[in-house]
Each structure stands twice: as structure tokens, then as C-alpha cells.
């Protein structure tokens with residue numbers, strides 16, 4: 582998530598605040614001010630929210646530091662009005678490791694709650710029932726008390742067994758210890774969707790906030806399911822499986838006219854540009870490059886003037902899932918495939934997607950066969 586302000590780095594992890602978080606702060610400030618007509622109250626209210634989100638951040642940091650133990654790096658943590666988001670490069674493969682990473686977040690909140698509990702107990706900060714009823718407005722003591730409850734709720738709420746909540750991951754990893762991961766994700770996602778619908782339903786009657794959370798969970802379940810399906814389908818599959826060996830190439834000195842002609846007369850939408858010896862790729866020419874070149878400098882423009890020089894180079898035995906993820910995140914459309922120094926083919930996003938569809942169809946057939954086998 583990029584639409585945020587960069588705050589700094591902690592333990593090598595970039596910290597961002599999403600701009601909508603400021604809306605939340607503004608809203609809290611106005612709400613408290615209108616309720617109590619005092620700047621002091623409004624500041625305490627805002628202070629509480631900021632402390633609360635520090636706890637949310639520590640929760641995410643808990644995930645990130647546990648993930649690091651399993652060699653998974655976290656690029657950034659973003660603070661959103663609905664919580665924190667740690668963008669890890671992936672989830673650890675082993676169910677036990679995923680379980681530990683997922684549980685580390687809520688655990689942080691329970692630890693904070695325990696520390697606050699001890700503090701409140703020692704200072705007599707826990708109000709009696711009568712005191713609670715007569716308590717008005719915010720006070721510094723009440724901030725600590727509220728923070729205690731908030732951490733308890735945060736920890737418990739995140740244990741709700743629905744993606745993308747931590748509880749969903751915990752549930753999935755527990756199931757994955759007994760069955761294959763795709764099946765486990767399927768079941769966990771179904772439970773998550775059911776809970777999401779419940780949230781939305783009850784939210785309409787009781788608290789509109791639940792509706793938002795329900796939608797968030799519903800979307801999260803779908804995304805997790807699709808991602809896991811791709812990951813497990815491509816497990817053990819190498820680049821060679823999705824490689825195209827019948828493709829057309831250009832030379833840097835060719836004209837855009839020739840490229841446009843090839844574009845029209847073939848299925849290919851992007852072309853490798855080869856060096857003079859026709860041995861290594863030196864660039865890629867996409868359909869957009871061709872159109873832009875034609876429009877801006879005419880059909881006699883040389884390919885080398887409009888081609889992309891940034892190349893990804895892969896070898897045939899590289900894991901396809903890793904390459905595909907890189908192509909998606911860096912928006913790379915096509916990569917030349919090498920065996921040693923020899924160019925043996927290309928892979929493009931479209932072809933990988935086709936392979937995924939083929940594998941999916943085959944798997945579905947396999948499922949049917951198993952059902953019929955009972």
C-alpha cells in the first residue's frame with residue numbers, strides 16, 4: 582500500500598500511515614470536543630487513539646519479527662483506520678510456522694493488556710462499579726483503563742477465525758496439519774465468508790462498523806483463497822513448463838513498421854529484441870511501445886529507440902511461482918528463458934495464466950475421480 586506517509590524505519594521495516602487515518606483522528610477530535618466542549622477532553626481522546634494505534638503497530642511488529650525467525654522479510658507496516666497491515670513477502674510454508682506468525686500479533690496485545698493490568702492493579706486504577714457509573718469524560722487514568730480493555734478486545738477480535746484476521750490463518754494452519762493446504766484454505770475461507778455475512782447482517786441492526794469489517798473479511802477470504810490456489814497449483818512447477826518456444830524476435834535496428842506488421846500478423850503482443858549475433862536478448866518491445874513509437878515518431882523509428890531495456894532473465898529450472906509473482910509485482914510482461922548462456926524460449930504472464938487454468942482443470946478432474954473412487 583503506497584498511499585500513505587512514510588514515518589521511518591524500525592528493525593528494517595518501513596512504517597507508513599495511510600491518509601485516511603488522519604480523518605479518523607479529526608473525527609475523534611471533533612466528536613470529543615462536541616460531547617464535552619473542552620479542548621483538554623479532545624486532546625485526551627486523540628491521545629488515546631494514537632496510543633491504541635501504537636498497540637496496533639506493535640501487534641503487526643509481533644507478526645513481522647516472528648516471521649523473520651522463519652526467514653520471511655516484511656517490507657512495510659501501514660497504519661489504517663481499520664487496523665495495521667504488515668506486507669510480508671509471503672507466509673511461511675510450514676503450517677506450524679504460519680501458526681506462530683499469526684498468533685504472535687494477538688499475543689502482543691495480551692502481553693500489553695497484562696502489563697497494564699498489573700499497573701492498574703498497583704495504582705488502584707480499576708474503578709469500582711459505582712465509580713464507573715459516575716465517571717464522566719476522559720482522564721489520564723481512564724486512558725490507561727481504556728487501553729487495557731482495547732488491547733483485550735484487539736487480541737480477542739483478531740482471533741476470530743476468518744481471513745484476513747489472524748484467527749483465519751491460525752485455523753488454516755491447524756487444518757493444514759491434517760490435510761493439504763488448498764483444502765485447508767478452502768475450508769477456512771468458507772468459515773470466514775460465513776462469519777463475514779453474519780457480521781454484515783448483525784452490523785445492519787446493531788453497529789454499522791461491523792458491516793465494514795464484514796465486507797473486509799469477505800473480500801479477504803476470496804483473495805486468500807485465490808492466492809493459495811495459485812501457489813499450490815504451481816508448487817514444484819518450473820519455468821520450463823510455461824515456456825514458449827515458438828516466438829518471433831526483432832533486432833534493435835529493425836523499424837517500428839516491421840514490428841507493427843508482426844504485431845498484426847501474429848498472436849504475440851510483445852517481442853524480444855536480440856543482439857546482433859542473435860544470441861542474447863537486449864530488450865523487449867511491447868504493443869504499447871509499438872503504438873507509442875508509431876504515434877510519436879513514425880513507422881521508420883528504430884526498435885532500439887522505443888524498446889524497454891529493463892530485462893528479467895530467468896533460467897528454465899527456476900520455480901515458476903516465484904517468477905510469476907515477481908512478474909506481477911514488477912509488471913514485467915515477458916522474460917527470456919536461458920539454459921546456461923543459450924536462449925531457449927520466453928515466458929509471459931498470459932501463458933502462465935493459461936497454464937494455471939490448465940492445471941486447475943486437471944485438478945478438478947482429479948477431485949472428481951477421487952469422489953467417484955469412494
Ligand SMILES: [Zn+2]
Pocket residue numbers: 640641644686687739746747
Ligand atoms: Zn494480526
